[in-house]
């Protein structure tokens with residue numbers, strides 16, 4: 729037997745149960761990849777239980793303080809991609825700008841083609857949660873959500889809506905697209921909240 733090989737240093741404590749690490753960046757979504765020939769016609773709507781609904785252009789967003797954060801992506805289908813770098817605006821900055829009402833307990837993320845994902849307000853406001861326009865130093869590619877996607881590092885990646893167009897603050901928890909199809913309302917990878925019956 730050969731004992732000389734040092735034990736591999738792993739990132740296993742960063743990998744949630746039943747996930748495997750990949751270096752690839754798979755593309756996963758329902759529907760088609762939207763095209764934006766003119767970014768001036770893109771906007772982001774912030775509405776629902778807020779004092780000041782917002783209609784933000786891309787340059788409005790870029791005028792908010794910018795943050796770059798590292799995180800790990802955990803897809804519910806089983807892959808984990810470590811050490812992603814995202815740049816964008818912290819979600820809590822947008823929530824503050826809109827003056828979120830204290831009755832708001834949930835957030836519905838609205839993407840192109842009516843795709844939605846729901847998150848609890850604590851998850852939305854978490855310090856690491858971002859509205860990201862860049863990944864690993866480059867503008868998002870069309871497949872990965874150009875021009876703007878949500879990033880919730882502590883939840884399964886399906887909650888991280890690509891092609892984000894609306895943020896709606898609500899009192900009650902409504903299921904989004906995958907949640908209506910059996911995915912979990914919360915989606916915490918450390919608790920393996922994959923499906924509604926988990």
Ligand SMILES: Nc1nc2c(c(=O)[nH]1)N[C@H]1C(S)=C(S)[C@@H](COP(=O)(O)O)O[C@H]1N2
Nearest residue numbers: 754755756757758839843872886888889890
């Ligand atoms: N608008 C939109 N966002 C979406 C989805 C989608 O179908 N539509 N799929 C989600 C799922 S299931 C995953 S795993 C991630 C995949 O992101 P990626 O393609 O950048 O890896 O996007 C999430 N965001």
Ligand SMILES: [Mo]
Nearest residue numbers: 756803804886
């Ligand atoms: Mo996914």
